[in-house]
Amino acid sequence: MNKPDLSIPTRQSVKGLALIFIISIRQAIKMFWPLILILVIQNDIFKDRLVVVISILTALILLVVHTILYYLNFYFFVANGEFVLKKGYLRKKVLSIPLDRIQSVNTKQNLIQQLLNVVSLEIDTAGTIGMELKIHALENSFSTELQTLLRSAKKEKLDWATDELQEKTEAEEKLILKLSTSDLLKIGISQNHLRAGLIIIAFGFQIFQQIEDLFQEKAEEYSNELIGFMSNSSWALIAFLLVFFLLVSIIFSLFRTLLKYFDFKLLKKEDTYRVESGLINKRNVIIPHNKLQELNWETGPIKQIFGIYNLVFKQAVSGQNRRQQVVDAPGCLSRHLELLKTDLFGDEQLSLNPKIYSDSYYFRRLWILFGWLPVIIATPFLFSEWRFWGGVVFWLSLSAGYSFLILKKRYFRINNDQIRVSKGAISHKWEQMKLFKIQSVEFRQTIFQKRRSLASLHLTNASGTITIPYIGEMMAKQIYNYLLYHTEISEERWM
Amino acid sequence: MENFTNSILLPENLPEIESNTFNLLDKKYLRILLLQNLILYLLLSGALVIFLLLTEQKPPIFITLSVSLIIVLAVGLSLAITVLGFPKKGYLVREKDVSFQKGLITYKLTTVPFNRIQHVEVNQGILAKMYGLSSVKIYTAGGTSSDLVIPGLPVDDAQKLKAFLSEKISEHE
Numbered sequence: 001m002n003k004p005d006l007s008i009p010t011r012q013s014v015k016g017l018a019l020i021f022i023i024s025i026r027q028a029i030k031m032f033w034p035l036i037l038i039l040v041i042q043n044d045i046f047k048d049r050l051v052v053v054i055s056i057l058t059a060l061i062l063l064v065v066h067t068i069l070y071y072l073n074f075y076f077f078v079a080n081g082e083f084v085l086k087k088g089y090l091r092k093k094v095l096s097i098p099l100d101r102i103q104s105v106n107t108k109q110n111l112i113q114q115l116l117n118v119v120s121l122e123i124d125t126a127g128t129i130g131m132e133l134k135i136h137a138l139e140n141s142f143s144t145e146l147q148t149l150l151r152s153a154k155k156e157k158l159d160w161a162t163d164e165l166q167e168k169t170e171a172e173e174k175l176i177l178k179l180s181t182s183d184l185l186k187i188g189i190s191q192n193h194l195r196a197g198l199i200i201i202a203f204g205f206q207i208f209q210q211i212e213d214l215f216q217e218k219a220e221e222y223s224n225e226l227i228g229f230m231s232n233s234s235w236a237l238i239a240f241l242l243v244f245f246l247l248v249s250i251i252f253s254l255f256r257t258l259l260k261y262f263d264f265k266l267l268k269k270e271d272t273y274r275v276e277s278g279l280i281n282k283r284n285v286i287i288p289h290n291k292l293q294e295l296n297w298e299t300g301p302i303k304q305i306f307g308i309y310n311l312v313f314k315q316a317v318s319g320q321n322r323r324q325q326v327v328d329a330p331g332c333l334s335r336h337l338e339l340l341k342t343d344l345f346g347d348e349q350l351s352l353n354p355k356i357y358s359d360s361y362y363f364r365r366l367w368i369l370f371g372w373l374p375v376i377i378a379t380p381f382l383f384s385e386w387r388f389w390g391g392v393v394f395w396l397s398l399s400a401g402y403s404f405l406i407l408k409k410r411y412f413r414i415n416n417d418q419i420r421v422s423k424g425a426i427s428h429k430w431e432q433m434k435l436f437k438i439q440s441v442e443f444r445q446t447i448f449q450k451r452r453s454l455a456s457l458h459l460t461n462a463s464g465t466i467t468i469p470y471i472g473e474m475m476a477k478q479i480y481n482y483l484l485y486h487t488e489i490s491e492e493r494w495m
Numbered sequence: 496m497e498n499f500t501n502s503i504l505l506p507e508n509l510p511e512i513e514s515n516t517f518n519l520l521d522k523k524y525l526r527i528l529l530l531q532n533l534i535l536y537l538l539l540s541g542a543l544v545i546f547l548l549l550t551e552q553k554p555p556i557f558i559t560l561s562v563s564l565i566i567v568l569a570v571g572l573s574l575a576i577t578v579l580g581f582p583k584k585g586y587l588v589r590e591k592d593v594s595f596q597k598g599l600i601t602y603k604l605t606t607v608p609f610n611r612i613q614h615v616e617v618n619q620g621i622l623a624k625m626y627g628l629s630s631v632k633i634y635t636a637g638g639t640s641s642d643l644v645i646p647g648l649p650v651d652d653a654q655k656l657k658a659f660l661s662e663k664i665s666e667h668e
Contacts, residue, residue, distance in 0.1 A: 316636055439611035440635055440643065441606050443605075446602075447600055480512075480604075481511055481512070487610070
């Protein structure tokens with residue numbers, strides 16, 4: 001395919017017809033399923049074969065007509081520095097977005113699209129129309145051209161003053177991180193199995209109930225036997241369940257990780273990252289440096305053994321598609337992490353500044369919340385049996401340990417243009433951002449904090465909030481004033 | 496701007512926000528807040544009355560009394576907090592940012608720099624309309640967590656504030 005000329009209105013790929021057809025069938029079924037259900041249940045209508053055939057044929061013909069009309073009336077082009085998308089035949093719709101407002105241009109490929117060798121292209125804006133700027137079927141070569149064109153058009157507008165960047169536009173794409181299948185296996189094993197386990201339990205419980213409904217009598221028979229066996233050996237039951245639960249959870253995690261992050265690649269070209277991954281649903285996400293708000297990374301006890309960190313790039317969110325805007329690398333090694341950090345935040349300077357911990361009063365609040373509050377609520381039950389008091393002691397010490405872990409990991413380092421916050425309980429998480437990305441600052445102080453001259457800070461950027469709980473009131477105020485000053489004099493683009 | 500190194504160790508040079516310089520909200524806004532409390536109280540007690548009228552098995556008088564007591568106490572507490580907390584609410588517009596503070600038990604002070612505001616809106620609810628008040632909503636990019644609302648402004652003031660902020664935003668574009 002030739003280089004696309006974006007100034008003339010262009011339609012989607014012809015292969016898109018098939019895709020639009022499938023999508024409209026899905027939409028039609030979604031819309032009319034109650035009607036279809038009624039027709040199926042009152043099956044006396046179906047006695048006449050001819051009626052059935054004719055109605056299905058009419059529906060199909062209508063859908064085909066819809067598909068063709070939709071296809072013919074779907075155009076996109078660039079005019080006057082705006083990306084314009086026209087669609088609809090009954091109700092015409094024109095969506096336009098200035099090129100410099102485009103946050104990122106992403107492509108995705110599901111199974112059908114892979115077979116047809118087309119991709120769907122999504123244009124993210126910080127506004128709310130982002131969801132509608134979606135082109136379902138683009139020729140693969142066409143989409144890369146469009147992607148680069150949109151990007152370079154945007155770049156020209158942004159960097160019209162600097163000529164150096166123009167020369168670099170043809171720079172090679174550099175591979176930063178690639179995950180092989182064996183890496184993915186490690187990552188799958190080091191996932192949070194508790195969470196995966198809970199999903200399985202919820203899911204399994206549903207299936208179990210359905211099975212029970214189906215084979216009620218037989219199931220009862222079997223389960224009675226099973227219960228009889230298990231109640232004779234309750235420890236065996238617990239051990240069996242634990243092993244089973246762990247195994248299923250690991251397999252589930254492995255499967256999910258492989259599916260989502262198969263052939264994961266993180267590439268870099270000039271000031272833009274590109275992420276490619278997926279086995280069945282392929283995704284291709286572009287993250288320009290200046291759109292990135294925050295870099296988060298996390299490691300847990302098992303991940304630490306393998307030296308794996310979980311990376312999350314946080315971009316500006318537009319409310320509706322909050323989840324799509326978070327791009328994560330499931331695993332990377334510390335050298336990858338260091339490379340990315342240097343790339344995004346410059347040479348490491350923060351570690352020269354001291355760790356500032358949250359006040360130990362934070363521990364007390366956490367302990368009250370996790371430990372004492374549940375105990376107080378449970379007080380009425382405590383008098384029924386003395387054994388519960390043992391449980392209370394156990395619970396209080398457990399929650400104290402947990403709160404202590406949280407306190408020990410709650411610290412931050414700040415210098416005059418960056419902040420890094422550390423948090424976590426069992427796993428350890430870091431959030432780092434450039435200070436000028438801040439768009440609002442909040443100072444919070446409860447009356448209990450005031451008595452001890454403590455306060456909390458909430459720093460919000462376009463992708464979320466970073467919290468610094470329970471630090472000295474004076475320090476909180478100084479940081480507050482500094483952050484505002486720093487942001488107000490900043491002239492860098494923050495998103 | 497890159498080489499700017501004003502260390503945080505010398506904070507006394509930075510402009511501070513003094514909480515006593517804030518503009519208070521219109522007195523009529525307190526009436527709206529109290530009315531809202533009253534409506535909530537009426538709804539709660541109405542629900543209790545309807546439940547008692549409709550239910551077949553009347554609950555023991557002890558439970559009915561304690562539930563009503565809890566409702567009365569909760570409403571009393573919320574009224575007290577509303578009245579006492581009202582003078583804490585206020586807004587402040589400085590050269591380069593806009594702030595809002597509130598909170599009797601948990602004090603909250605939020606500031607949004609002008610160069611981070613996306614757009615500004617003036618809203619008016621039904622109660623506010625009766626008293627000739629409006630609220631100004633300041634939107635930032637991304638989620639809703641960093642949006643700032645200044646309620647209880649006389650309609651004219653709200654429009655003026657909006658015009659002022661809109662002008663400030665256009666300066667930064």
